[in-house]
Amino acid sequence: MKILLTLDYELFLGLRTGSVEKCLVEPMHKLLQKVDAFDAKFTLFADAAYLYKLKALSGSQPALKHDLQTVTKELQTLVKAGHDVQLHIHPQWYYSTFDGNNWTLDQQHYKLTDVPKEEAAILFKNSKALLDEIVGYKTHAFRAGGFSAQPFEDIKPLFLENGITVDSSACPGTRYNSDHQQYDYLGCPQLSRYTFEDDLAVEVREGRFTEIPLNMYPVSPTFYWRLVLTRLLKSKKHLKIGDGDSVKTATDSIVERLTRRALSLSTIDGLKISYLYDSLRKAEKRGDELFCVIGHPKLATPYSIEALGRFCSKAVKDGHQFTTIANI
């Protein structure tokens, strides 16, 4: 099986965004040390709306100019080393402000579909153009901020106008509705790759777009209680490196996770990496062609970084190979 290690390369989107150094540079460096030994390459979905805003404000804000230079250099170094950078967009950056020290994020435009159509077209085009310029090639794959890529009919023209042919936003078998995110992927086909046309949750054989859904794993409430306990104990090895805050999870979603078995992302983030190998085995038994894993540098912990090394080692021993979206 081919394993896709995808990372959403972004700051936090809650009350504190955190810093480029702690959310991107430091954790990325540590994650690379682990995967390099196995010649595994990441596919990074870089938040291009953030980059766009950095550029827009860099003339008047020296701190943001510095951040843009740092991220640009990091992304170019990653590309040179064979990692694949693709497009991620959190549109709220476009509407956010910086006071010289901190960002105030606009949460009214969390998803692309919260943005008026004409503005979405400009935002998408300009953000992608800047990312393409930084990496030196035309990105062709997309992951929606908050996985919210529905209704796809609003996003489809953006794909067609900007040469996006691959999407990796679907979380099959799940539905989510919060103040920020909204999607319904309950009906997604049980496939690790398929083509679609007007809705990423519906397979269309002759569809012009390819969906590479995220792999999901049924997690028991026991795991979530363990997660709660780990957070309460504040053990050093489970503290995230990133120095910001995530947006709040919807209350009904928390209740569901703590009371019954619920599908969760196969991820390298924090304690959740502890079920990643079981998830891989499950996908292997099912005969999946791809195993698409998500991660966020900002959520890496000393524990998860060590566990990533162990996961890569076991996966390679089992005969699996690492790949990137560009290589598929």
Ligand SMILES: [Zn+2]
């Ligand atoms: Zn994101």
